[in-house]
Amino acid sequence: MSITPLMPVYPRCAFRPVRGEHCHLIGEDGRRYLDFAAGIAVNILGHSHPGLIGAIQKQAETLMHVSNLYGSPQGEKLAQRLVDLTFADTVFFTNSGAEAVECAIKTARAYHQHAGDTQRYELITFNNAFHGRTMATISASSQDKMHKGFMPLLEGFKYVDFDDLDGARAAIGPHTAGFLVEPVQGEGGIRPASDAFMKGLRDLADANDLMLVLDEVQTGVARTGTMYAYEQYGIEPDILATAKGIGGGFPLGACLATEKAARGMQIGSHGSTYGGNPLAMAAGEAVLGAVANDEFLGHVRTTSDRLRARLEQFIGNYPELFELVRGKGLMLGVKMRQEPRAFVAHLRDNHQLLTVAAGDNTLRLVPPLVIGDAEIEEFMDKLSAGAASYAPVAA
Ligand SMILES: *Cc1c(COP(=O)(O)O)cnc(C)c1O
Secondary structure, rough: OOOOOOOOOOOOOOOOOOEEEEEEEOOOOEEEEEEHHHHHHHOOOOOOOOHHHHHHHHHHHHOOOOOOOOHHHHHHHHHHHHHHHHHEEEEEEEEOOOHHHHHHHHHHHHHHHHHOOOOOOEEEEEEEOOOOOOHHHHHHOOOOOOOOOOOOOOOOOOOOOOOOOHHHHHHHHOOOOEEEEEEEOOOOOEEEOOHHEEEEEEHHHHHHOOEEEEEOOOOOOOOHHHOOOHHHHHHOOOOOEHHHHHEEEEOOEEEEOOOOHHHHOOOOOOOOOOOOHHHHHHHHHHHHHHHOOOOHHHHHHHHHEEEEEEEEHHHHOOOEEEEEEEOOOOOEEEEEOOOHHHHHHHHHHHOEEEEEOOOOEEEEEEEOOOHHHHHHHHHHHHHHHHHHOOOOOOO
């Protein structure tokens, strides 16, 4: 037998974390790493946050899981909080981002099909998007590497270039049900959509009775400096998928929708055994309790400004390595002159700094949102040392 007990679908590195302390991870060998990956934009309160631990412990002792066949005071409370904080009127809880996007896709299709229009099932999605790894969500992505070996894809997705409003307009046809888009492409390289593009999609959706579905799985929950990134574009979606940060490390996601958009989602339309169970709701409450306030969001914005200014100044020292800085809030990308994986490994192995590679040659920085000046200093020290000691592989 040569297959590993853990199905070998990830290129796992030698670092084996066993403990987390605020913005650091500690490996099996006792070494400390500065964590600017945060479980890929998940641990927004950092590691071992006392409020989050306490909430989960307390709920675990009280009631961990019950069926969605029963009334849910815990779910009602968190759903109401999300409704109060956002455009949404109603919420379906999931255990992951891909499930939240799945629910969003189903909700968009059901919006039309509930009204008897069975021909409108197609979502226009965007090149280099990432929406998850289920069959529907890989079908929603144009990336061939995610499709290989899993054919046939689910029908009903049409890909056009990201941030290309004319392309999106031209793609609308008799089968179009809506648009599915990340306001800032995450895996695709921390690429923010332009204001004109997002506003344009909203206008196209309004003019053609289409659903504007936002995938805010990575951008959501204070990551970009507002609760959701759409707020910065001056638009509201019809449907939105959120996950990653919302549980602070506990598996939790949600599909948010307006009453109108959710008209096809009725008794029996959808379900999840675990989705929204009391333990997950306790984690979500603790996270939103910590981040959904002006003080926290202001902290994310000022910290972002400081980190970004430092990065922009720094990359000028290494024009052969780095091209530009982009992103929103504490979802920042440094576009490199070459594929970033070797540099990510170098920072990790030689400087105990954790970052993540993303598409379009981008070094992705998605730290815990609770970083402060001390972490920025430590980060810049490690990054500077890392750049100075890096012998780039021949471009
Ligand atoms: C991570 C991510 C997903 C998938 O989330 P999972 O929890 O891994 O299923 C979907 N969309 C976006 C934009 C993401 O960043």
